[in-house]
Amino acid sequence: MGMQISPSVLNANLADLAAEVRRVGKAADWIHLDVMDNHFVPNLTFGLPVVESLLKQIDVPADCHLMIADPDRWAPGFAEAGAGSVTFHVEAARRPLTVAKDIRAAGARVGVGVKPGTDLSVIEALIPSIDMILVMTVEPGFGGQAFMAELLPKIQRARRMADSADVDIWVQVDGGIGPDTIEQCAAAGADVFVAGSAVYRAADPALMVEQLRASAENAARP
Ligand code: DX5
Ligand code: ZN
Numbered sequence: 563m564g565m566q567i568s569p570s571v572l573n574a575n576l577a578d579l580a581a582e583v584r585r586v587g588k589a590a591d592w593i594h595l596d597v598m599d600n601h602f603v604p605n606l607t608f609g610l611p612v613v614e615s616l617l618k619q620i621d622v623p624a625d626c627h628l629m630i631a632d633p634d635r636w637a638p639g640f641a642e643a644g645a646g647s648v649t650f651h652v653e654a655a656r657r658p659l660t661v662a663k664d665i666r667a668a669g670a671r672v673g674v675g676v677k678p679g680t681d682l683s684v685i686e687a688l689i690p691s692i693d694m695i696l697v698m699t700v701e702p703g704f705g706g707q708a709f710m711a712e713l714l715p716k717i718q719r720a721r722r723m724a725d726s727a728d729v730d731i732w733v734q735v736d737g738g739i740g741p742d743t744i745e746q747c748a749a750a751g752a753d754v755f756v757a758g759s760a761v762y763r764a765a766d767p768a769l770m771v772e773q774l775r776a777s778a779e780n781a782a783r784p
Contacts, residue, residue: 565778566591570758573705580619589771592625599630603703641668649673662691700737705758709738721751745781
């Protein structure tokens, strides 16, 4: 798998999600849907009913990022609704291994997210059961924040952990990713890039997706 771009609709027009997805549709590998519950993060977006409705109207696979408490209860439902990838936060899960297994059993790829202050050692035991590590590069909750460059070594460590597995595990970065930051992340070993404001504030969002992918590919080349 090459470099993948997953535009986040968080800062797009949330009252017309299907149209916003179409603005990047063919260029994007995924569409990143930030589910927030006002408990795990201090912000509230949309939940499963909205995601279910949206999935009926779009063709690009959904990359659901669950910033919610109790993913043990809620995460499998997003996979059952047809999301291609479901990422839960390790900090929020009571039984992370069970959550991972339940998401997989429901037919989606499994991502596990870590906040900036969470050490990657807490996901070590999950590695055989996941498909993606999400290294948050801002505090989760809001779009448009500045990329935390001090997390670059953590991206490198995530890449080493992913490579230690027998299966292909992706390393996703989310928060402050754009033309100025994507290359350092790709060089550090990330291969799935969430970009919200960089894409949706661009005059041509689909073109920005192509440009971001090209930058990541260039930076990753040895
Ligand atoms: C933040 C969300 C991100 C957000 C990224 O908690 O998880 O997906 O949309 O937005 P930008 O790219 O603007 O930092
Ligand atoms: Zn996100």
